[in-house]
Amino acid sequence: MKINISKIIIFSLVVFSLFIFWQGLKKNNNYDTKNLIGSKISKFRLIEINNINQYISEENLKKNKFTLINFFASWCSPCRIEHKYLLNLTNKNKDIKIIGINFKDKKNNAINFLEELGNPYSFVGKDIDGKISILFGVYGIPESILVDSDLTVIKKIIGPIDQIQYEEILKLAQ
Amino acid sequence: MKTKNFLFIFYILITVSAYSSENQNKHLEVYKNLRCLVCQGQSIADSNSDFAVTIKLVVQDQFSEGKTEDEIYKFLISKYGEWIVYQPSFNKNNFLLWTLPYVILIFGGFIIFLIVRKTKHTNVN
Numbered sequence: 001m002k003i004n005i006s007k008i009i010i011f012s013l014v015v016f017s018l019f020i021f022w023q024g025l026k027k028n029n030n031y032d033t034k035n036l037i038g039s040k041i042s043k044f045r046l047i048e049i050n051n052i053n054q055y056i057s058e059e060n061l062k063k064n065k066f067t068l069i070n071f072f073a074s075w076c077s078p079c080r081i082e083h084k085y086l087l088n089l090t091n092k093n094k095d096i097k098i099i100g101i102n103f104k105d106k107k108n109n110a111i112n113f114l115e116e117l118g119n120p121y122s123f124v125g126k127d128i129d130g131k132i133s134i135l136f137g138v139y140g141i142p143e144s145i146l147v148d149s150d151l152t153v154i155k156k157i158i159g160p161i162d163q164i165q166y167e168e169i170l171k172l173a174q
Numbered sequence: 175m176k177t178k179n180f181l182f183i184f185y186i187l188i189t190v191s192a193y194s195s196e197n198q199n200k201h202l203e204v205y206k207n208l209r210c211l212v213c214q215g216q217s218i219a220d221s222n223s224d225f226a227v228t229i230k231l232v233v234q235d236q237f238s239e240g241k242t243e244d245e246i247y248k249f250l251i252s253k254y255g256e257w258i259v260y261q262p263s264f265n266k267n268n269f270l271l272w273t274l275p276y277v278i279l280i281f282g283g284f285i286i287f288l289i290v291r292k293t294k295h296t297n298v299n
Contacts, residue, residue: 005288006288009281010285013278031257033253033255036253042253129228130224130225130227130228131231131232134232134250134253135253136253137254139212139254140225
C-alpha cells in the first residue's frame with residue numbers, strides 16, 4: 001500500500017492546529033498582573049501627602065514584617081467599599097503596616113476622604129501623575145500589594161478588598 | 175550682519191525642530207507597540223485613558239534618562255507581563271508563534287513540489 005506523504009502532512013497539520021486551538025480555548029484570557037507575585041518591588045520614593053520634605057522608600061518597608069501598599073483616591077467609589085477592611089486590618093494585625101498611595105487626586109479631597117472614613121495608613125504618599133503606580137504594575141485602582149520584609153510581593157489584589165481577601169491577607173501575614 | 179543673525183536663528187530653529195520631531199517619532203513608535211491594558215484593542219498611542227497617559231509619561235522619562243527602546247519594553251514587561259507589548263520577544267513560550275508560519279511555508283512548498291512532480295510524471299506516462 002502506497003503511503004501518501006502529503007496527505008499525512010496535511011492531516012498532521014490540521015490535527016496540530018486543532019490541538020493549539022483547543023489549548024487556546026482552555027486558557028484564561030483575563031488579564032491580571034498576578035505574575036508579579038514572588039518578585040521584588042522596585043525602588044521608589046514616596047512623598048508624604050501633607051509634607052513634601054517627608055518621604056519613604058523601599059528601605060523603610062524592610063523594617064515592617066508585612067506591608068500592604070494600597071492605591072486609593074477620593075474619587076474612586078470602590079475604594080470607599082474596601083476602606084473598612086483596611087481599618088480592620090490595622091486594628092487586627094499589628095504586624096501589617098498599611099501604606100496608602102493617593103492616586104491622581106486632589107490633596108484636600110484625599111484628606112477629607114480620610115477624615116470621613118478613618119485613616120488606616122501608617123504613611124500616606126501622593127502619586128500625582130500616576131508614575132509611582134507604574135513601578136508597582138498598577139493599571140487601575142483600588143489595587144493592593146502585600147509585601148514581606150524582603151520586599152517580595154506575596155499577594156496582589158486588583159479591585160477592592162472584600163471579606164475573602166481580607167481573611168486571606170490575615171492568613172498570609174501570620 | 176542682520177542676514178547672518180537671521181540665518182543663525184533660522185538654523186537653530188530648524189535643528190531644534192528636527193530634533194524634537196525625531197524624538198516625537200521615536201516616542202510614537204514605542205507607544206504604538208504598547209497595549210493599553212484598560213482599553214479595548216487600542217494601543218497607548220491611540221488612547222487617552224488615564225493608564226495610557228501615565229505610560230506615555232513614563233516612556234518620556236525613561237527616554238530622557240537615556241534608556242533604549244528595548245530597556246523600556248523590558249521594564250514594562252517586568253511590571254505588566256509580555257501582554258503589554260504588541261510584538262512579543264522570541265522565547266520558549268512563543269517560539270511556535272514565530273516559527274510556525276515559516277515551517278508551514280516550507281511544508282506548503284514541499285507539498286506543491288510533490289504535486290507538481292506527480293502531475294508531470296502522470297503527463298509523461
